[in-house]
Amino acid sequence: MNRLLGVTIALLCLSCCWLSAAEVDFLRDVKPILAQRCFRCHSSLEEEAGLRLDSVAAILKGGENGPAVLAGKSGESKLILAVLRQGDLQMPPEGAPLTAAQIDVLRAWIDAGAKPPAEGAETKVSHWSFTKPIRPAVSQPADPAWSQNPIDAFIAAKHAELKLTPVGEAPPNLLLRRLYIDLIGLPPTEAELADFEKSFAPSPSLPLSPSFQERESGGVGEREKGLEKVVDALLASPHHGERWGRHWMDVWRYSDWDGYGNEIRESKPHIWRWRDWIIESLNGDKPYDRMVQEMLAADELAPGDPDALRATGFLVRNWYKFNRNKWLDDTIEHTGKAFLGVTFNCCRCHDHMYDPLAQHEYYELRAVFEPYDIRTDRVPGEPSTDKDGLVRVYDAKADAQTFLFIRGNEKEPLKEEPLAPAVPKLFTSVPFAVVPVSLPQVSAYPGLQAFMQEEALAAAKREVEKAKTSLGEAEKKWTEVVAAQATSTSPLSPRGRGIGGEGAAAPTIAESGIPQPPAPPSELIDADSQLALSRATLAAAQANLTFAEARIAADKANYAAPPAANARELALAAGTAERQANLQTALKGLVQAEINLTAAERAKKQDDMKTVKAVTDAQTALVAALKARETAVLNLDKPGDYTRLSPIFPATSTGRRLALARWIASPDNPLAARVAINHMWLRHFGTPLVPTVFDFGINGKPPTNQALLDWLACELMENGWRMKPIHKLIVTSKTYRLASSGGVQGSKFKVQGSEASTLNFELGTLNLKTDPENLYYWRANPRRMEAEIVRDATLFVAGSLDVARGGPDLDQASGLTSNRRSVYFRASKEKKMQFLAMFDSPNPVECYRRSESIAPQQALAMANSTLTLAQARLLAKKLSDSLVNVTSEQASSQFVESAFVRILCRKPTADELATCASFLTEQTAKLADPKSLTLFASGPAASVPPSTDPQQRARENLVHVLLNHNDFVTVR
Helix, strand or coil: CHHHHHHHHHHHHHHHHHHHCCCCHHHHHHHHHHHHHHCCCCCCCEHHCCCCCCHHHHCCCCCEEECCCEEEEEEECCHHHCCCCCCCCCCCCCCCCCCHHHHHHHHHHHHCCCCCCCEEEEEEEECCHHCCCCCCCCCCCCHHHHHHHHHHHHHHHHHHHHHHCCEEEHHHHHHHHHHHHHHHHCCCHHHHHHHHHCCCCCCCCCCCCCHHHHHHHCCCCCCHHHHHHHHHHHCCCCCHHHHHHHHHHHCCCCCCCCCECCEECCCCCCCCHHHHHHHHHHHHCCCHHHCCCCHHHHHHHCCCCCCHHHHHHCCCCCCCCCCHHHHHHHHHHHHHCCCCCCCHHHHHCCCCCCCCCCHHHHHHHHHCCCCCCEECCCCCCCCCCCCCEEEEECCCCCCCCCCCCCHCCCCCCCCCCEECCCCHHCCCCCCCCCCCCCCHHHHHHHHHHHHHHHHHHHHHHHHHHHHHHHHHHHHHHHHHHHCCCCCCCCCCCCCCCCCCHCCCCCCCCCHHHHHHHHCCCCHHHHHHHHHHHHHHHHEEEEHHHHHHHHHHHHHHHHCCCCCCCCCHHHHHHHHHHHHHHHHHHHHHHHEEEEHHHHHHHHHHHCCCCHHHHHHHHHHHHHHHHHHHHHHHHHHCCCCCCCEEEEECCCCEEEEHHHHHHHCCCCCCCCCCHHHHHHHHHHHHCCCCCCCCCCCCCCCCCCCCCCCHCCCCCHHHCCCCCCCHHHHHHHHCCCCCECCCCCCCCCCCCCCHHHHHHCHHHHHHHHHHHHHHCCCCCCCCCEECCCHHHHHHHHHHHCCEEEECCCCCCCCCHHHHHHHHHHHCCCCCCCCCCCHHHHCCCCCCCCCCCCCCCCCCCHHHHHCCCCCHHHHHHHHHHHHHHHCCCCCHHHHHHHHHHHHHHHHHHCCCCCCHHHHHHHHHHHHHHHHHHHHHCCCCCCCCCCCCCCCCCCHHHHHHHHHHHHHHHHHHHCCC
């Protein structure tokens, strides 16, 4: 106690010396205190008692009780009396009082004259995250084992500072499982485990790892080469993109379309192409800065590249049917959080409570996104964008204006002052230049794409051939009917003789007024009608083919550079061909309407309302068909342009989003690389370096190891923003390879049933006292596998996982029957796979860091799920089939050992082996006696029935138990 008191007094003395020796700065020292403790009631958000404390002028002005501060007189200032809680005012009214150090800062500033910041200094807050990272020097730890890798050096420095003793290295089997789950989201196979344990066995003659200098010079030990070989293979695996794609999909709020029934309310169909782009980009080690730029502005950066255009799903995902303002608010908020770790959304209604971000800057940022909209382009092989398509963004309205909403109320826009696109002044040192982008013709008019022209022409030709075939069949049928009716004296003539060709506008028999002979038999009427319809169909198909050829010719001429000399002539010809095609289509519709009416009248029953209504509907359709034909005839001779193969979009884009994307991904931006590294670190270690993963601002928590964060951020940027080298650096570090239980290198630690030594226990206890949350990584963090990996690993160990990659989102309801990886199933607010939701699958609204719950339902899901039951039975059969030429006793032991290794990546202890062998014997005996069993009448039907052999069914039960083992769902 005396020692603690002495240290406290010394610190206070040092604080006083510092305060007296250096001038207190309002922005650097004072405003953060007021922001954290006072702004909730005394700022632009709320002016309680008329007092604001968010600027020096407002503080000196004071509120209803007069000035809050008297410059040079802290002892008489109401602010100091309030925070000291002396008198009537006791501030803050809730929570802990200000610390003595914080009050000393306020006193020093007031006594020094309560000086305001220099003009323009409001945007130059000296906060760690708002200054560009500079690569710090790598210190040399006292222990050479911790100089292997710069990461270890920075971690070791913190260990030394806090007097923490790291534990020893994880056993090879646990390390390999950790690597596999971490990098590809699947456990290793038995063979991979055996190879690694053999190559990674400790050798007294070899160091655990080379030093960083040795690594740079190429001097790497055999043991390390084996580790790096495994890591390189995992990073090269296509499963790596699936694993880390799901991580980044969390951060970037991936969501498939959502809505009620078939009504789409949020996101868009076909956004799965963005998911595939993420996975492919990570597998290809596309630089992070390029990924950011493509997600925000691929339509401006690479407008002619459909693969890159998929990336704009990041912006498509924010689409909201009912309110464009919410749509844009989400875009601004999550662009800031995902890429910059800044909470811009506070500024929608008022100046930011903590960070130097003004409300008008929020709307200037909105102006960057104001023009953008969403469209769905056709993809090869699919004429309907309802079934498939490339959903992407584009600037639809370059002249759209942005207004500040007073107090954030969209019903009160400040229309007198439209705002131009800009970035916050806090970051003006980073270049931001908006340059309009001229788009290629194929982007403005997708109909110029070769596949669209070829498919349109091919479809028209197919319709002609189909119509010719149908006509031939109709003529054959008509001839057969005529021959059968040869005894009839009625003159027979095919209907619709004038349909098509020069007689296209001739009236039909029903409207000609010519006296008709007696009605022929129904078979002849039907044959006559089908012949007329087939002729009309062929005429329409031939006219449409003519139009398709004319349209393509006109497009090529009109969009040539420069346009062809006969472009106008070809356009007019295409227009004429289109109107002729419209007429033939209308005539075909008229013939079909007549046939439908005849059929309805024939089937009509006077007392049957359904058939009576059918006649009425057919009559209405006939009238509509007549009007359509009349309109087509009237338009036939009207000159005009032709309908294009696709919608026509603007030929230029504002360039605003591209400017923003380049600004975010600039090496001069202080935040982008840090935020990316923090997300990567979080998912490798279970905890981030910056606890507030989407708030690196003043109100966020500082990094636990800023030197390490900045070194890695610089490493990322200076090596081309490639992420795979960062992954490799992290997972080959000694820090990553630490055991998750207590102990020191060279001694025993508690894994697989062994016990830690007394020394290890004491050291672990000391570490826990200093760093109970393991924020400084003196051991590894054991953690449960994410929801998707629990499901995928269950399928994988049973040999059932379908490793097909990419494609449309799968129905979430098929998650327990389909064997595809979890990343490919539909996921949105209302469309979640229940099994994954049970294990804390991501919230698509916002999931910068997943929550992790422990609930009884999780154990029940693993125990009772048809998925685990089916896979247990399949795996048990595979393991049993592998037992050949062994005795029954050996078979039991080998089965248990194989099951442990396959599922838990470790061999059973002697006690576990004995217990499992005993279980198999007893369970076999029970299952052999049906009278001792209780039949369950409820539950879903099993996709894989249990074995009828008692011994095999007992093995199935054991495998099912191991799938429910804590070591299966836990990464240690």
